[in-house]
Amino acid sequence: MTKNGKKAIGILAIQGDFAMHARMLERVGVGWRLVKHARDLQGVDGLILPGGESTTMLKLFASEGMDKAIKDFAAQGKPIFGTCAGAILLATEVLNPPQERLGLIDMTVERNAYGRQIDSSVRFGECPELADHPVEMVFIRAPVIRRVGEGVRVLGRSDGLPVLVEAGQLLAATFHPELTQDETIHQYFVNKLGSDS
Numbered sequence: 001m002t003k004n005g006k007k008a009i010g011i012l013a014i015q016g017d018f019a020m021h022a023r024m025l026e027r028v029g030v031g032w033r034l035v036k037h038a039r040d041l042q043g044v045d046g047l048i049l050p051g052g053e054s055t056t057m058l059k060l061f062a063s064e065g066m067d068k069a070i071k072d073f074a075a076q077g078k079p080i081f082g083t084c085a086g087a088i089l090l091a092t093e094v095l096n097p098p099q100e101r102l103g104l105i106d107m108t109v110e111r112n113a114y115g116r117q118i119d120s121s122v123r124f125g126e127c128p129e130l131a132d133h134p135v136e137m138v139f140i141r142a143p144v145i146r147r148v149g150e151g152v153r154v155l156g157r158s159d160g161l162p163v164l165v166e167a168g169q170l171l172a173a174t175f176h177p178e179l180t181q182d183e184t185i186h187q188y189f190v191n192k193l194g195s196d197s
């Protein structure tokens, strides 16, 4: 919560692609704060885990106690949105190779699973509950969601694969919605804050 009582979303800013999320939140019209330390989570109502390199983020998490702080944040029912590397961090199981994770969304993700030739691409996908238009999706060395658990809803698909999933207040995209002009996904996440944001 900011001083004027408005809600704000934290953007994890220890590594990776956080600046474009801030720009997208400006467009959606919600406050934001960069989160560099575990204590920064105290002032925010939701959290974005951006793309980047999940292995690097994990190393920084361990030294900072950030992993426990994020799990506590989720346990308070606060919304978290992970994009690409952020989605990998949220999963309960990571393949290629197996690695540590926060284990907050019951799903198995395979890192860098689109292969080297098409390791980055722009495609369109369907998110029927969110938008009645095809959603532009930027994939950059993206993971593939290989399995989702019972409580996990698939909200978006591209080429038949799940690319946007939700488990209660938690949202994960294997693509980068912040790199397009389409606010659909961020708007959906911001709505999780409740009506007084």
Ligand code: GLN
Binding pocket: 050, 051, 052, 053, 054, 055, 083, 084, 085, 086, 088, 111, 112, 140, 141, 142, 143
């Ligand atoms: N390949 C990266 C990882 O495994 C994710 C890439 C991204 O976030 N754009 O962490």
